[in-house]
Amino acid sequence: MTTSIQKPKVRHPGLVQNAIGLTRRDYEGTMSTLCAGCGHDSITAAIVRAFWELDIPPHKVAKLSGIGCSSKTPTYFLKEAHGFNSVHGRMPSIATGASAANRDLIMIGISGDGDSLSIGLGQFCHGMRRGINMLYVLENNGVYGLTKGQFSASADIGSKAKKGEANQNPPIDPVLLALSLGAGFVARSFSGDKEQLVPLLKAGLSHKGFAFIDVISPCVTFNDHEGSTKSYVHTREHTKEVIHTDFVPLRREIAVDYASGDVLDVAMHDGTRMRLRKIAPDYDPTDRDAVYAYLRARQKDREIATGLLYVDPAATEMHDVEKSVAAPLVSLPFDQLCPGKAALDAFMDSLA
Amino acid sequence: MSRVNDFALRIATVNGTGSASANGLLMQSIFRMGIPVCGKNVFPSNIQGLPTWYEIRVSQRGHLARTPRFDLVVAMNNATYGRDIAELQSGGWILYDSSWPLPSEIRRDDVNVLGIPLAKMCTDEFKDSRVRLLMKNIAYVGVLAALFEIPLAIIETLLEEQYGARKKALMESNHRAVRLGHDYATSHFTCPLPIRLAAMEASADRILIDGNTAAALGALYAGATVGAWYPITPATSVMDNFKALCAKYRQDPETGRNRYLIVQAEDELSAAGVVLGAGWAGARAFTPTSGPGISLMSEFIGLAYYAEVPGVFFDIQRTGPSTGMPTRTQQGDLLLTAYASHGDTKHIVLYPADPGECFTMAVQAFDLAERFQTPVFLVSDLDIGMNDWLCKRFEWDDAYTPDRGKVLDAGQLEKLKTFYRYLDVDGDGITARTLPGTHPKGAYFTRGSGHTRLGAYTEDPADYVDVMERIARKTASAAHAVPESVIMRKENARAGIVALGGTNPGIMEAVDLLADRGIPVDYLRVRGFPFPPDVEAFLNEHDINFVVEQNRDAQLRSLLLLETNVEKARLKSITDYGGFPLSADRVIRGVLEGLPTDDRIEVVA
Numbered sequence: 001m002t003t004s005i006q007k008p009k010v011r012h013p014g015l016v017q018n019a020i021g022l023t024r025r026d027y028e029g030t031m032s033t034l035c036a037g038c039g040h041d042s043i044t045a046a047i048v049r050a051f052w053e054l055d056i057p058p059h060k061v062a063k064l065s066g067i068g069c070s071s072k073t074p075t076y077f078l079k080e081a082h083g084f085n086s087v088h089g090r091m092p093s094i095a096t097g098a099s100a101a102n103r104d105l106i107m108i109g110i111s112g113d114g115d116s117l118s119i120g121l122g123q124f125c126h127g128m129r130r131g132i133n134m135l136y137v138l139e140n141n142g143v144y145g146l147t148k149g150q151f152s153a154s155a156d157i158g159s160k161a162k163k164g165e166a167n168q169n170p171p172i173d174p175v176l177l178a179l180s181l182g183a184g185f186v187a188r189s190f191s192g193d194k195e196q197l198v199p200l201l202k203a204g205l206s207h208k209g210f211a212f213i214d215v216i217s218p219c220v221t222f223n224d225h226e227g228s229t230k231s232y233v234h235t236r237e238h239t240k241e242v243i244h245t246d247f248v249p250l251r252r253e254i255a256v257d258y259a260s261g262d263v264l265d266v267a268m269h270d271g272t273r274m275r276l277r278k279i280a281p282d283y284d285p286t287d288r289d290a291v292y293a294y295l296r297a298r299q300k301d302r303e304i305a306t307g308l309l310y311v312d313p314a315a316t317e318m319h320d321v322e323k324s325v326a327a328p329l330v331s332l333p334f335d336q337l338c339p340g341k342a343a344l345d346a347f348m349d350s351l352a
Numbered sequence: 353m354s355r356v357n358d359f360a361l362r363i364a365t366v367n368g369t370g371s372a373s374a375n376g377l378l379m380q381s382i383f384r385m386g387i388p389v390c391g392k393n394v395f396p397s398n399i400q401g402l403p404t405w406y407e408i409r410v411s412q413r414g415h416l417a418r419t420p421r422f423d424l425v426v427a428m429n430n431a432t433y434g435r436d437i438a439e440l441q442s443g444g445w446i447l448y449d450s451s452w453p454l455p456s457e458i459r460r461d462d463v464n465v466l467g468i469p470l471a472k473m474c475t476d477e478f479k480d481s482r483v484r485l486l487m488k489n490i491a492y493v494g495v496l497a498a499l500f501e502i503p504l505a506i507i508e509t510l511l512e513e514q515y516g517a518r519k520k521a522l523m524e525s526n527h528r529a530v531r532l533g534h535d536y537a538t539s540h541f542t543c544p545l546p547i548r549l550a551a552m553e554a555s556a557d558r559i560l561i562d563g564n565t566a567a568a569l570g571a572l573y574a575g576a577t578v579g580a581w582y583p584i585t586p587a588t589s590v591m592d593n594f595k596a597l598c599a600k601y602r603q604d605p606e607t608g609r610n611r612y613l614i615v616q617a618e619d620e621l622s623a624a625g626v627v628l629g630a631g632w633a634g635a636r637a638f639t640p641t642s643g644p645g646i647s648l649m650s651e652f653i654g655l656a657y658y659a660e661v662p663g664v665f666f667d668i669q670r671t672g673p674s675t676g677m678p679t680r681t682q683q684g685d686l687l688l689t690a691y692a693s694h695g696d697t698k699h700i701v702l703y704p705a706d707p708g709e710c711f712t713m714a715v716q717a718f719d720l721a722e723r724f725q726t727p728v729f730l731v732s733d734l735d736i737g738m739n740d741w742l743c744k745r746f747e748w749d750d751a752y753t754p755d756r757g758k759v760l761d762a763g764q765l766e767k768l769k770t771f772y773r774y775l776d777v778d779g780d781g782i783t784a785r786t787l788p789g790t791h792p793k794g795a796y797f798t799r800g801s802g803h804t805r806l807g808a809y810t811e812d813p814a815d816y817v818d819v820m821e822r823i824a825r826k827t828a829s830a831a832h833a834v835p836e837s838v839i840m841r842k843e844n845a846r847a848g849i850v851a852l853g854g855t856n857p858g859i860m861e862a863v864d865l866l867a868d869r870g871i872p873v874d875y876l877r878v879r880g881f882p883f884p885p886d887v888e889a890f891l892n893e894h895d896i897n898f899v900v901e902q903n904r905d906a907q908l909r910s911l912l913l914l915e916t917n918v919e920k921a922r923l924k925s926i927t928d929y930g931g932f933p934l935s936a937d938r939v940i941r942g943v944l945e946g947l948p949t950d951d952r953i954e955v956v957a
Binding site for chain 2: 057058059060061062074075079080081082083084085086087090092093094095096097098099100101102104105122123125126130318319322323324325326329330332334336337338339340341343344345347348351352
């Protein structure tokens with residue numbers, strides 16, 4: 001019988017505490033039941049570190065997912081946060097509702113390429129259009145794991161399945177999709193590059209509106225062989241970081257100095273800052289069209305561009321567009337919601 | 353022979369020509385005269401250019417079901433002349449636009465033909481071509497006012513209320529058009545006709561309202577803050593009205609910002625997801641839809657049932673299956689809503705019979721959804737939802753407080769050693785829930801996959817069955833929380849009638865008319881599912897129960913057989929599912945055919 005496996009509650013006295021007195025262990029969940037070496041587990045570890053470093057109280061977070069290997073992972077981090085493992089491909093609508101009800105929730109959604117790009121493509125697109133205030137992580141391995149190795153919609157043409165069959169259908173690139181649909185924060189990373197991923201996750205959590213990170217996350221069981229374009233080896237060989245992100249918390253200065261002209265500071269709505277170090281010269285991560293064209297060119301060269309590819313520091317979220325009150329709707333007292341007897345009587349008079 | 357306040361008329365027009373305002377004006381005028389009236393809009397799934405009808409029935413006795421027998425037809429659409437005249441009762445009247453010669457198919461020897469040159473008169477009177485087209489319809493209101501003796505002052509007051517100072521020119525045109533028709537009729541025909549109107553006092557505490565406005569009002573009063581939807585006929589006006597009501601009653605007076613959030617989703621799947629997400633996070637959330645939407649939402653409905661997330665689903669039924677006839681009514685979703693989704697699922701369902709119940713039951717739906725932590729359906733239909741019904745004024749008690757169910761707050765959680773989401777601590781089948789963002793101890797994992805009473809993932813048969821059994825107990829207990837049935841008894845009743853929802857006016861009238869003929873029948877109207885105990889008791893009281901419903905497969909009868917221990921032979925079916933509201937005729941015919949032979953002989957004698 002498969003059940004969840006709790007981690008032992010042993011606390012090492014030497015563990016470092018963050019500003020709210022919690023250790024990294026406090027941001028973990030139950031034991032992962034994914035395959036040993038799964039890229040998703042590295043992402044989970046990066047998420048744990050990002051939340052811990054941001055000093056976020058875990059219970060203020062809502063962690064949401066759909067169905068699939070990636071969607072299992074919210075159980076593996078932030079055990080003191082509410083989790084919602086919804087139905088396949090439909091997490092964005094759950095996120096919309098949860099955010100509508102309580103805009104103070106810090107929301108992270110974990111999805112996969114099957115969940116977001118096939119069965120849930122519509123919800124993924126419309127979630128971005130709506131500007132749900134959340135960090136959306138797509139753990140992208142090009143393959144269906146739980147049903148044992150079918151191609152997903154992110155598989156490249158010619159990429160080979162474990163038994164040798166080559167994919168014939170063109171891939172859907174979630175990054176290009178996010179750019180064209182107006183997401184205000186678009187990044188790509190690799191599960192094997194925690195130094196890149198952790199600052200991206202932190203920046204994404206601090207971004208107002210829809211923050212999207214596509215993380216190439218190799219499937220060690222079904223898609224890590226020669227001929228696959230989502231294997232560890234292929235990903236390492238073909239990723240090209242175009243921009244490096246350092247995340248600067250409130251009132252804390254980073255020590256590293258960069259040559260001027262290559263550095264771009266971006267202020268986040270909560271007062272934190274991102275420092276972007278451009279590796280590709282002339283790259284402007286705030287010019288949506290230029291980013292789109294640049295990424296298309298990299299794609300042609302079979303390069304996987306990574307980093308914080310696009311950011312709109314002035315991005316809005318659903319509640320701005322819908323002009324809802326600043327307080328969470330769940331916190332409004334009933335007398336502010338129900339117009340009462342006198343108003344009903346007057347309404348009835350208008351119908352008499 | 354003269355008949356006062358007891359006749360029906362049908363107005364045939366082309367949609368998109370402004371006939372809706374003319375027909376509404378006529379209906380409102382009769383309502384203002386204090387006469388029981390109902391209006392049924394028979395419209396196409398189209399924006400402009402197709403045939404549309406409006407039917408008005410007045411009944412001194414208060415019989416406001418649709419009747420298929422018309423005493424007067426206003427034939428404004430030459431494309432449907434033939435059909436329209438065929439539906440006229442012998443001895444009735446047909447009005448047509450005599451600007452053109454009378455077509456041969458309109459001739460019938462047993463009816464009276466009244467020709468009025470409406471188009472010609474309006475062309476002479478008005479300059480603008482669009483105004484000419486619109487006023488042609490307003491002019492027949494003037495004609496009918498003369499023929500039925502509707503005081504012009506009432507019509508003029510209504511026009512002033514509608515257009516007032518804002519649209520003075522339009523009001524003037526309307527006034528002139530009404531006069532035009534009225535003057536023509538009084539100078540060319542004997543007015544009034546033998547079928548006519550006379551003021552009554554029957555609508556003193558009454559209003560005219562449609563069920564979708566009423567349901568939206570219920571959602572507003574229940575404190576719903578999140579609405580999600582995908583536009584669909586005939587449910588669209590629920591959200592349109594909710595939005596309009598919120599704009600009026602739900603804005604922060606200081607900032608002008610909204611105390612609600614409406615999401616127009618990309619499809620019904622998403623709309624259901626938004627409701628679940630919001631319900632999970634603690635808001636009262638709802639979605640209005642129709643049968644096709646419920647089909648799409650079924651996956652999420654199963655999740656809400658199993659993970660125990662509250663949400664309210666308004667199903668304004670239309671004719672199915674598939675796209676069916678989107679602008680016609682039916683009760684085709686009874687089985688669907690009772691058991692929506694795969695696996696073992698059963699839901700709480702409320703069945704309003706009129707706009708008044710759409711209002712009260714909408715509020716109840718939110719209470720039940722939160723108390724039982726489950727999806728609740730309010731199953732209305734196109735006839736209730738989109739037509740104006742004569743109703744008692746709605747009441748509101750300011751002492752009402754929402755039933756939020758078992759939700760633990762931070763203080764309660766702080767005192768608790770450990771919180772388990774699905775642990776039944778008091779034996780009523782309902783477990784406490786927590787809202788995200790409340791307290792570290794309140795965290796739990798919501799999932800549609802197998803889970804234990806402690807909330808952990810499981811594939812263990814005993815753990816899985818344990819939770820499923822508890823949910824079954826919980827749902828069964830809702831039979832005592834849904835509204836009781838409405839039962840009307842007659843002395844020496846020969847049979848019972850069982851029905852729900854919008855068939856009520858047709859059945860009420862049939863029960864009256866059967867009693868007139870010496871055939872008393874009892875009538876039970878179901879208002880909730882799981883069925884309250886009074887349903888089975890009623891069925892067992894009668895050797896014959898006629899189950900009256902508007903679908904082909906006798907879905908209510910199936911539900912009664914599944915959910916009660918009644919013998920199959922006691923339930924006889926009367927179905928009528930062509931898309932029109934139920935008429936008393938159909939019920940009477942069904943009862944007469946279904947009664948044992950000796951009873952029928954008595955009737956004939």
